[in-house]
Amino acid sequence: MYGGIDIGSRTVELVLLDEKGDISIKEMVDSSYNPIERARDIVSDNEIKHLVATGYGRYRAQAGFADEVISEIKAYSISATHHYPKTRSVLDIGGQDIKAISLSDGDVIDFVLNDKCAAGTGVFLERVADSLDLDIEELSQLALEYEGASVELSSKCAVFAESEVISLLHSGASRKSVAQAVHDSVVNIVLGQIRKLEIQGPMVFGGGVAHNRYIQKELESELNYKVLTPEYPELMGAHGAALHAYQKTKSR
Known part of the structure; x- marks a missing residue:
């Protein structure tokens, strides 16, 4: 699967796409006092080929477990144009x-x-x-x-x-x-x-x-x-990051 994780100040969202690029798994949890550990926990439960992080915690995620980072602006734009x-x-x-x-x-x-x-x-x-x-x-x-x-x-x-x-x-x-x-x-x-x-x-x-x-x-x-x-507007950041992971991996 191909993953996108959006690490925000209040919540962490994860979206995983299957081989067709469709949403297979979606999760949203409260960030609590340690959003990076929360993010690591939900990522570790899944087998992910390429994981892209976005949100304010993206660089800490890259240092720990993410393969790549993109800005929230880019992530939202990718998801928006995918939907519409x-x-x-x-x-x-x-x-x-x-x-x-x-x-x-x-x-x-x-x-x-x-x-x-x-x-x-x-x-x-x-x-x-x-x-x-x-x-x-x-x-x-x-x-x-x-x-x-x-x-x-x-x-x-x-x-x-x-x-x-x-x-x-x-x-x-x-x-x-x-x-x-x-x-x-x-x-x-x-x-x-x-x-x-x-x-x-x-x-x-x-x-x-x-x-x-x-x-x-x-x-x-x-x-x-x-x-x-869109159907899940709160997941647009994670969805855009996951689409980026999917598109980049498939284009190799």
């Missing part, structure tokens, strides 16, 4: 960062990365959901259901926004209105990143936040083009 060959851009909203990538015929033209602030990322949505005693899916559903007057979060900082959410609830705002305000804040932050590039559609949306139907719907509405989500 005509895609012109990629958006990844992960646990702690946002990546926007512009493509031409599958090649990376430009990209922007926001990893300095948690605002607009998965961890921000998780914190807000916890403060509302909800899970992520429930938070998204409340945002979809709300049809009243808009409530706005003034803070662009994840820490201050959490405090603002509590203040809004104490002032009488409904959980649905606050849920929608939080999602709109994420959408606006993401749009700010996307608009730093000359990005065109269709766009492939990856990362765990891509499961969020409200955010996907609002992005499509604001961008005026299709925002496409």
Whole structure:
């Protein structure tokens, strides 16, 4: 089999492809306090001909057990164009960062990365959901259901926004209105990143936040083009790395 492993700050994902290039095995585990050991554990259970690592822990993986490394930008682009060959851009909203990538015929033209602030990322949505005693899916559903007057979060900082959410609830705002305000804040932050590039559609949306139907719907509405989500958006980094391993080995 041919493997790709994405070692992130919060999770480790492994994708293994068979001789036809189809996904045979997929795993995702929490990084815990030692993501490299977690990665080594899930790799050691499988027989892999060529393993490519990506993510922030890729170089440590290469020193220990991976055969090769590629950037997350390249991994996401490979997976995106595999799923949707005509895609012109990629958006990844992960646990702690946002990546926007512009493509031409599958090649990376430009990209922007926001990893300095948690605002607009998965961890921000998780914190807000916890403060509302909800899970992520429930938070998204409340945002979809709300049809009243808009409530706005003034803070662009994840820490201050959490405090603002509590203040809004104490002032009488409904959980649905606050849920929608939080999602709109994420959408606006993401749009700010996307608009730093000359990005065109269709766009492939990856990362765990891509499961969020409200955010996907609002992005499509604001961008005026299709925002496409693969079956396993949270595995796109590992999948792209595995495809690179497969293609490189087969071309020898």
